[in-house]
Amino acid sequence: MAKIKTRYVCQSCGAVFPKWYGRCPECGTWNSIVEEVVEQKQSPSASVKNFSMATNPPRPLRDIKSLKSRRLKTGISELDRVLGGGFVPGSIVLLGGEPGIGKSTLALQLAFVSGLNVLYISGEESLEQIKLRSTRLGVEDNDKVSFLPEVILENILSTVEQVKPDLVIIDSIQTTQTDALESSPGTVTQIRECTTQIQRFAKKYAITFLLIGHITKEGQIAGPKVLEHIVDTVLLFEGDRNYFYRILRSVKNRFGSTSELGIFEMNDRGLSPVQNPSQILMSPSSDPVSGVSISASIEGLRPFMIEVQALVSTAVYGTPQRSAIGFDVRRMNMLVAVVEKRLGLRLGNKDIFLNIAGGIKVDDPAIDLSVVASIISSDKDIAIPKKMCFAAEIGLTGEVRPVNRLDQRIKEAEKLGFEIIFVSSYSRFSYKPKNIKVIKLANVSQLFAHLMKMK
Numbered sequence: 001m002a003k004i005k006t007r008y009v010c011q012s013c014g015a016v017f018p019k020w021y022g023r024c025p026e027c028g029t030w031n032s033i034v035e036e037v038v039e040q041k042q043s044p045s046a047s048v049k050n051f052s053m054a055t056n057p058p059r060p061l062r063d064i065k066s067l068k069s070r071r072l073k074t075g076i077s078e079l080d081r082v083l084g085g086g087f088v089p090g091s092i093v094l095l096g097g098e099p100g101i102g103k104s105t106l107a108l109q110l111a112f113v114s115g116l117n118v119l120y121i122s123g124e125e126s127l128e129q130i131k132l133r134s135t136r137l138g139v140e141d142n143d144k145v146s147f148l149p150e151v152i153l154e155n156i157l158s159t160v161e162q163v164k165p166d167l168v169i170i171d172s173i174q175t176t177q178t179d180a181l182e183s184s185p186g187t188v189t190q191i192r193e194c195t196t197q198i199q200r201f202a203k204k205y206a207i208t209f210l211l212i213g214h215i216t217k218e219g220q221i222a223g224p225k226v227l228e229h230i231v232d233t234v235l236l237f238e239g240d241r242n243y244f245y246r247i248l249r250s251v252k253n254r255f256g257s258t259s260e261l262g263i264f265e266m267n268d269r270g271l272s273p274v275q276n277p278s279q280i281l282m283s284p285s286s287d288p289v290s291g292v293s294i295s296a297s298i299e300g301l302r303p304f305m306i307e308v309q310a311l312v313s314t315a316v317y318g319t320p321q322r323s324a325i326g327f328d329v330r331r332m333n334m335l336v337a338v339v340e341k342r343l344g345l346r347l348g349n350k351d352i353f354l355n356i357a358g359g360i361k362v363d364d365p366a367i368d369l370s371v372v373a374s375i376i377s378s379d380k381d382i383a384i385p386k387k388m389c390f391a392a393e394i395g396l397t398g399e400v401r402p403v404n405r406l407d408q409r410i411k412e413a414e415k416l417g418f419e420i421i422f423v424s425s426y427s428r429f430s431y432k433p434k435n436i437k438v439i440k441l442a443n444v445s446q447l448f449a450h451l452m453k454m455k
Contacts, residue, residue: 008033012216013225014188036189037182072166072208075113078264078273079106082235082248084256087167090206091255092199094173094228096213096221097237102246102264102271103212105137106237107169109270110210112139116166119159123151123175137270151185153178153194157201165207170198172212173227195230228252238361239266245280245358246271249300261300278304278416281358288385291378295370296391296409296421297362303405303412305389307357308367310374315351326356327371328363335371335394342398343448345379366403368394369422372444373451382455387419392427392441400441402427410436422447 008017011034013027023030071086080086087093097103108130111118122130127147146163150156153176160168170176176194177185184190195211202209211231213221221228228234232254239246248262263274274280282294282305291310296303308327315321324332332354340347354371356362369392377384391409393401402424403409410429413421414436423429425440441447 006035006037009036009188011188014192034187036187072116073114074110075115076106076110076273077275078248078262079110082250082256082260082262083233084253084260087208087210088232088255089166089208090202091232092195092202092209092211092230093233093235094211094213094221094231095235095237096215098215101237101239102266103237104171105133105266105270106264107171107210107212108133109137109139111145111167111169112142114167116144117163118145118167118169119163119165120145120147121156121168121170122147122149124171125149136268139270151175151177153197157197160201160207161205164205167208167210169210170212172214174214191227192230195227199230239359245274245360247299247360257301259300261302276304277302278412281305281360282307288383290381290383291374293370293373293377293384294386294389294418295364295367296389296413297364297367298405298409299362299364303408305412305416305418306360306362306367306370308370308374309355309357310371310378311351311353312347312375312378313351315349320349321351321353323352324354326359326361327354327367329354331368332371334396335368336375338394338396338398338444339372339375342444343376345376347375347379350379364403365393365401366391366409368392369400369441369447373422373447376448376451380451380455382451384451384454385420387417388422389413389418389420390422392422392424394444398444400424400426400443400447407431410438422450 008020010024010026010029010032012024012029012032015024015026017033020035021033024032070089072089073086074080095103095107111120127149130147148159173191173195174186177190178193178197181189181193198209215221221234233250234252236249236251237246238249244266246264246266248264250258250260252258263277264271265274293308295306295308297306322329322333336347336352339345352375369390372394373384373390391403391406393403395401406423406427406429410421410431410433414433418436420437420439422439422441425442427440
């Protein structure tokens with residue numbers, strides 16, 4: 001007879017406790033511990049394995065044959081770039097993102113343009129709703145794509161075993177549940193058990209699974225942290241719903257690099273890959289304006305140019321405002337303090353607003369020099385020429401520090417027609433540009449002197 005017992009599981013980190021807590025002792029999250037019923041069907045002694053019956057003896061690496069697996073192309077260039085060339089058969093890919101960011105849209109487009117035999121499992125939408133979305137996206141009907149509204153994992157795997165598709169899309173893993181557990185869908189136990197069973201099934205039949213996952217308010221994948229360890233690849237879809245652009249990042253990839261980055265544009269026909277992000281992140285206006293500069297940044301392995309906008313004005317209220325969009329406000333305050341201390345500019349009684357154009361978030365240290373240039377430009381009302389860009393980090397002493405992969409930054413700036421790029425005097429690069437002038441700076445005082453000559 002099955003023995004019934006209860007346990008308390010944190011829905012944020014997956015920690016298990018014998019009693020309830022208001023605040024999880026492991027991750028510190030409040031009101032995340034839920035009681036779950038567990039059935040113990042056999043005594044612990046009955047589950048002890050006979051390890052002497054092992055059938056797979058250990059082998060040296062030289063006796064193992066190399067596995068040359070083919071890649072399944074997705075038909076979407078930016079997605080293939082992030083995955084490392086496409087899906088690996090038998091792998092599990094977890095796609096996470098905020099509600100309404102475009103996860104289901106990307107998955108639906110992938111199903112129709114990949115040319116693969118795809119089984120789309122919908123646990124959140126009915127088939128009629130999927131039909132409306134596909135009509136809006138204008139995707140053509142494809143006999144290779146079939147849809148199934150189902151949330152029971154056993155029924156899903158049974159259907160997959162019969163159909164044997166190349167790719168299975170499950171939207172979403174939080175709505176999937178197994179009959180082997182009594183807990184509700186979306187709980188830590190259900191997500192962990194469902195993903196584990198999918199992993200075993202995928203490795204056995206060499207079928208690729210794309211799992212769509214929800215995220216928490218902190219921006220983490222909803223469910224236990226072990227979920228990200230089970231899957232082979234974790235992709236995060238980022239972006240502001242008020243902007244058209246979306247960024248696809250690879251957080252984990254067992255079959256490729258985690259430094260790649262995919263950029264999409266959201267329009268009325270769905271998501272379109274952006275081949276040249278530099279052109280969309282810079283203002284189309286040709287007239288130079290004070291407070292605007294261009295930074296040669298790198299996100300992942302892709303260099304592109306980013307427009308940095310700053311506005312410095314006299315504070316209307318007693319306390320000056322400091323605000324930054326797309327940039328760390330604490331780092332902006334540090335750079336403002338460096339400008340005040342090393343250049344003697346009086347910014348303590350002025351409002352300073354900083355914005356990264358395009359609605360993207362940047363954490364590349366090379367953008368520091370561009371931020372300082374924009375602040376000086378706005379304060380002194382100096383228009384920086386459009387053909388001038390910056391790539392360097394700023395230290396607390398005011399020195400201009402070198403950044404990595406400078407050759408790629410210079411090549412990208414030269415390709416887009418820039419004529420001058422400011423870098424650190426300590427930088428080392430092997431590329432010899434022909435159509436762009438490289439100006440080396442040792443500290444922010446030299447940058448200030450160059451900008452004042454433009455006034």
